[in-house]
Amino acid sequence: MSEIRVLIVDDSSVMRKIVERALRQAGLGSLVVVEAATGADGLEVLKKQQVQLILSDINMPMMDGLEFLRQIRAQNLAAGVPVVMITTESSEEHVKQAILSGAQGYIRKPFTAEQVKERVLPLLTAA
Amino acid sequence: MVLNGIRMGAGRWSGAPKEMESSMAHSLRENLSLVSDPHNLDHSVDEVFNMMLGAACELIPPTIIEDAETITAVVGFGGVLSGACVFRSGGATALNIAAKLTGMEFDHLDDTVKDAIGEICNMLAGAWKGKVPGLSANCGLSIPAVITGRNYEIHVQAPEFRLHHTYRFDDSVFEVTIICDGLQ
DSSP: OOOEEEEEEOSOHHHHHHHHHHHHHTTOSSEEEEEESSHHHHHHHHHHOOOSEEEEESSOSSSOHHHHHHHHHHTTOSTTOOEEEEESOOSHHHHHHHHHTTOSEEEESSOOHHHHHHHHHHHHHHO | OOTHHHHHHOOTTOOSOHHHHHHHHHHHHHTHHHHTOHHHHHHHHHHHHHHHHOOOOEEEOOOOOOOSSEEEEEEEEEESEEEEEEEEEEHHHHHHHHHHHHSOOOSSOOHHHHHHHHHHHHHHHHHHHHTSTTTGGGEEEOOOEEEEESSOOOOOSSOSEEEEEEEEETTEEEEEEEEEEEEO
């Protein structure tokens, strides 16, 4: 698999590092990780760079992950790029909201690197 | 610290219709023993620490945390249940947790350590409410708040219930408290 550019959006710098480490442990190939601490920063990244995968927290201040997702679609950014939401929320209702907002995958915290691989790999292969 | 301010900030996800919240609250009240089951807290701690830190935690009798500096993280619950999940440890334990979580080394309670402890509390709160049927979808979580210092206490007036457990992994001791100050 050639270079994969991934955008990780999370207000927690620690969680961004943990997600990056899990992606690297998953052995997805050559990763280039771009980080954004807010949904607004994430949108700015997507205006300037192409990525192959977006991983976003949901529960963030100012612009939550679902609004970030809606803005991606509304601004026609990252067309066809899979988005995976990462959150502590895990009820069917929350998953449904994420999918309705345009997410292709959902990872519940806490997670293992293996779980990240299971969720992410099929999306990258399909893309 | 009064939890009402946190409660107002939580509930981002509490988008359930009012009648649904009311009916859920009714059943939660009827099943208070299920909501306040102490095993749910132990299982949540196991899950978070095993998966994120590779650490096995042991439930121990209440222990006084004597570190000069302590750290407390609070994540509020809002919706059909209001209250908070509170994590508290001494500085050394916080450094150990942050190191295991990030793979980095720390020598003082810097912003990264505070961030790590806030995330641990966030995951504990999410895992705990996810174990109570009917609570997961109808109770939101606030953004974590983290406090460091000495000799401070968290006061809640007449909670509906309170779970307070102390755990140990390696030589690190920490407390997790679930406070429910309202079932609507």
